[in-house]
Amino acid sequence: MHLLTATDIELWEAFRQGDRQAYTILMERHYRPLYSYGTKLVFDKELVKDCIQEVFLELWHRRVAIGSAESPRFYMLRALQRKIHRAIHRNRLLYNAEIINPDTSFSVEFSIEADLISRQEQAEKARQLAALVETLSPRQKQLIYLRFYQDLDFDEIAELMQLNRQSVYNLLRESLLRLRKNWQGTLLPALVALLEANA
Amino acid sequence: MKSYETYEIADFLLDNEFVAWVKHPTRESDSFWQQWQLMHPTRAVVLQEARYWVANLAVNEQLPADQAVRLAVARVQAQLSEDHLPFSNSASRHWLVSAWRIAAAILVVLGIGWYGLSVNRSTSDLAALPEKTNDSLSRENRTERPLSVKLPDGSRVVLAPNSRVLFPAQFGRQVRDVKLTGDAFFEVVRQPLRPFIVHAGDVNVKVLGTSFDVRTSGRNGEVNVVVKTGKVAVSKATGVPSSDQTAVLLIPNQQVTFSAQDNVFRKTLVEAPVLVNQKSQETDFVFEETPIADVFDKLQTAYGIQIDFDREKLKHCTLTARLTNESMYKKLNLVCQAIGGTHETVGTTIVIHAESCNQ
Structure with missing residues (x-):
């Protein structure tokens, strides 16, 4: 197995056997997604960095006891979430303004990348679509973030957000339908034009 | 078989196979969706x-x-080797040697942070005379120069002459306790889940943020704490260190003095506040017909200090000035001069007294 091209699950298995290189690559690969998620939960970036370090250290210490994971990413995200919750609770005097409440405090700002977009008009439409996502509630945004950015499945999202799977599905569906009402007629004509131009 | 032909955008977005194809296309999924x-x-x-x-x-x-x-x-790996785990670690300490040159100037004080620090260690290692008492180690600086001592967690203490630090051979899982007599400068490896507490004279100093100074060698057992960056909690040694009621919270440019005689904490601003907002630069203080509220807001953000002024009363006041090299108080003097007012420091707040300006 070549470590740099190994899948997360392969790396995870190697790491559990005590492979330090696999452990290092896992950390490097997931540092940014963890940092991204952490900084959505709490504004204090230094706290997030410290918590990630703690998560990594514990991973190594507990590697023998840790089971196989279908999604190492999810395993680490969940560990980070718990760590941050605990740290905030312990220092609640400092973080009283940042109590974790997914209904109010998940702070994420989306955009639609413009790589496909060549014309001004289409860029404007992508911007509108991004603006639409911004009108969703923090909880809905968190869902979209976890599903499409962190690439988690419904069960994993349900566990992180402490909802049941069906609620996650319903809430996501509701958010997407709400978007859909608004996005018909925004991007669609542009895409038709794009497809026709390519045809 | 799913009836994808009836799918609207939202349905596709809710479909695991579809999302998996977009995120991680495989040869199979590519051919399936092309075909479709x-x-x-x-x-x-x-x-x-979609x-x-x-x-x-x-x-x-x-x-x-x-x-x-x-x-x-690399920090994780360094930490693991600190814990004496079989983990190779050669060059991972570089991060510690960052640019905190100023540190040398405040060696007489005790500061806590995780910045690197350059001290002359060739002599200091010789001068460190460890005395082992049960499970705790004691280091005393009997030289006339600052002395660098390494703690079990990778943190470092620079002891002022005639100062002494006491710490366990291995820190506990929950908390890192260090006892200090005299003055010292600390650089602490931050682990928020394992607080670092300095027991200094009559107070305990708990690291909640990144850096601060403590002076314990004042007259009459006075202890003085100055925050440089981050946040710290200072409490009386008799109280429970983590108890919220007895702790005084400090943010940058604030200091607290604890007097054992009157048994009180006095929280004030430091004599010469420094820029604490990393985004602020000296060049930000160039004003041209700038509303005075904006000027004060800029100062508040840059120095992290609360400035109280009557927004409504001063709404017609403006400032044109270049305040690029002055200290914070010099800046305030000039601003107040310009609007014919004065300023006063009350506790940790600066209060502006001024009359309204003509339109």
């Missing part, structure tokens, strides 16, 4: 829009650069 589009040309556009959305949805955020990620990972 050929078979359902009228629905292809819906699929394309695909576009999933593929291009991004998050506006600043993530750490490669270098920062590598450093963070």
Whole structure:
């Protein structure tokens, strides 16, 4: 197995056997997604960095006891979430303004990348679509973030957000339908034009 | 078999197979969806829009650069080798030697942070005379120069002459306790889940943020704490260190003095506040017909200090000035002069007294 091209699950298995290189690559690969998620939960970036370090250290210490994971990413995200919750609770005097409440405090700002977009008009439409996502509630945004950015499945999202799977599905569906009402007629004509131009 | 031909955009976005294809296309999924589009040309556009959305949805955020990620990972490895685990670690300590040159100037004080510090260690290692008492180690600086001592967690103490530090051979799992007599400068490896507490004279200093100074050698047992960056909690040694009631919280440019005689904490501003907002630069203080409220707001942000003024009364006051090299108080003097007012420091707040300006 070549470590740099190994899948997360392969790396995870190697790491559990005590492979330090696999452990290092896992950390490097997931540092940014963890940092991204952490900084959505709490504004204090230094706290997030410290918590990630703690998560990594514990991973190594507990590697023998840790089971196989279908999604190492999810395993680490969940560990980070718990760590941050605990740290905030312990220092609640400092973080009283940042109590974790997914209904109010998940702070994420989306955009639609413009790589496909060549014309001004289409860029404007992508911007509108991004603006639409911004009108969703923090909880809905968190869902979209976890599903499409962190690439988690419904069960994993349900566990992180402490909802049941069906609620996650319903809430996501509701958010997407709400978007859909608004996005018909925004991007669609542009895409038709794009497809026709390519045809 | 799913009836994808009836799918609208939202249905595609809710579909695991579809999202998996966009995120991690495989040869199989690629051929499946290409085939599907050929078979359902009228629905292809819906699929394309859904695909576009999933593929291009991004998050506006600043993530750490490669270098920062590598450093963070190196820190983990350094930490693991501190814990005497079989983990190779050669060059991972570089991060400690960062640019805190100022540190030398405040060696007589005790500061806590995780910045690196350059001290003359060739002599200091010789001068450190460890005395082992049960499970705790004691180091005393009997030289006339600052002395650098390493703690079990990788943190470092620079002891002033005639000062002494006491710490366990191995820190506990819950808390890192250090006892200090005299003055010292600390650089602490931050672990928020394992607080670092300095017991100094009649107070305990708990690291909640990144850096601060403590002076314990004042007259009459006075202890003085100055925050440089981050936040710290200072409490009476008799109280429970983590108890919220007895703790005084400090933010940068604030200091607290504890007097054992009157048994009180006095929280004030430091004599010469420094810029604490990293985004602020000296060049920010160039004003041209700038509303005075904006000037004060800029100062508040840059120095992290609360400035109280009557926004309504001063709404017609403006300032044209270049305040690039002055200290904070000099800046305030000049600003107040310009609007014919004065300023007063009350506790940790600056109060502006001024009359309204003519329109």
